[in-house]
Amino acid sequence: MEWRWDWTWELVPRFIDATGKTLVAAGGGYAIAIVLGLVFVLAQRTPSRILAFVAREFVELIRSTPLLLQVFFVFM
Amino acid sequence: MTYIEFLQAYSSRIIDGSLITLVQFLFATAVAVTTALALGLMRLSNNPAVKGSATIYIEIFRGTSLVVQLFWVFFVLPLFGITLDKFIAGFLTVGLNMGAYGAELVRGAIMAVPKGQWEAAKAINMTPLQRMRRIILPQAFVIMLPPWGNLVIEILKGTALVSLIAVTDLMFQARQINISTFMSVQTFGTAIIIYYVFARFMVTPFMRYFERLMARKIGRA
Numbered sequence: 001m002e003w004r005w006d007w008t009w010e011l012v013p014r015f016i017d018a019t020g021k022t023l024v025a026a027g028g029g030y031a032i033a034i035v036l037g038l039v040f041v042l043a044q045r046t047p048s049r050i051l052a053f054v055a056r057e058f059v060e061l062i063r064s065t066p067l068l069l070q071v072f073f074v075f076m
Numbered sequence: 077m078t079y080i081e082f083l084q085a086y087s088s089r090i091i092d093g094s095l096i097t098l099v100q101f102l103f104a105t106a107v108a109v110t111t112a113l114a115l116g117l118m119r120l121s122n123n124p125a126v127k128g129s130a131t132i133y134i135e136i137f138r139g140t141s142l143v144v145q146l147f148w149v150f151f152v153l154p155l156f157g158i159t160l161d162k163f164i165a166g167f168l169t170v171g172l173n174m175g176a177y178g179a180e181l182v183r184g185a186i187m188a189v190p191k192g193q194w195e196a197a198k199a200i201n202m203t204p205l206q207r208m209r210r211i212i213l214p215q216a217f218v219i220m221l222p223p224w225g226n227l228v229i230e231i232l233k234g235t236a237l238v239s240l241i242a243v244t245d246l247m248f249q250a251r252q253i254n255i256s257t258f259m260s261v262q263t264f265g266t267a268i269i270i271y272y273v274f275a276r277f278m279v280t281p282f283m284r285y286f287e288r289l290m291a292r293k294i295g296r297a
Contacts, residue, residue: 064229064275065268066236069247073264076254 082262086253093249094270100167100235100245107171108178108231115175116182130179137176143237145169150241166238174231181227185220186212218290225283229275246270
């Protein structure tokens with residue numbers, strides 16, 4: 001296969017578009033992560049043993065399974 | 077279809093996929109450990125060329141996404157004449173990527189070995205190679221094992237991405253089963269549980285055991 005510059009230039013707008021979406025997804029991800037991170041930490045530090053245990057185990061479950069699988073589980 | 081029937085019908089494929097994931101994980105870990113050790117030592121070199129090339133490698137592999145790297149190795153390298161089987165491309169890329177993270181752990185652990193140990197080794201006339209091999213690395217090894225426990229879980233999770241280049245691992249089988257049954261909660265739920273059991277009740281306990289074993293070997297239990 002040869003490198004074709006005309007085709008490359010045709011693709012550039014789509015890449016710019018997609019980069020925008022990546023940035024939005026990353027920004028949204030950060031925002032949600034900060035809020036949920038605080039929620040889970042607070043849940044683990046409450047006097048309620050049960051709530052702390054559930055929060056801890058949930059965090060462990062999320063941390064030790066692949067993100068790709070979680071995405072499929074939630075959205076399929 | 078109940079969950080029991082579902083398991084009866086698809087358990088053999090799920091088990092096949094789990095075994096492929098296990099093999100991918102073991103090979104990727106071997107590649108990652110080797111890469112990390114080599115690059116971590118290169119980062120500590122006084123030679124700017126050696127140090128610089130390790131830094132560039134680490135920055136490239138840590139700074140770009142693992143999926144993109146997988147696609148590069150599997151779809152782009154053949155255009156340059158390097159064709160790898162998808163299975164090899166899978167664990168190799170995951171290993172090379174995670175090795176870049178591991179290199180920083182190796183470097184940090186070596187630098188965390190107390191100064192006195194370096195000086196004492198020098199004082200008894202050890203060559204730099206002897207000092208590294210017999211004094212510094214064994215102690216660095218004990219220091220770096222706990223963070224490696226985390227990284228090993230990351231490697232296990234990273235191998236789920238090899239399903240995107242059609243390696244028939246657990247993630248791939250789960251997607252295939254979901255396409256034919258539409259029982260997404262059951263298929264992906266089962267896969268999540270398998271990954272979780274694997275990480276939490278097999279990999280983590282093994283790493284903990286390994287940490288204790290190594291600490292005992294250098295008399296720090």
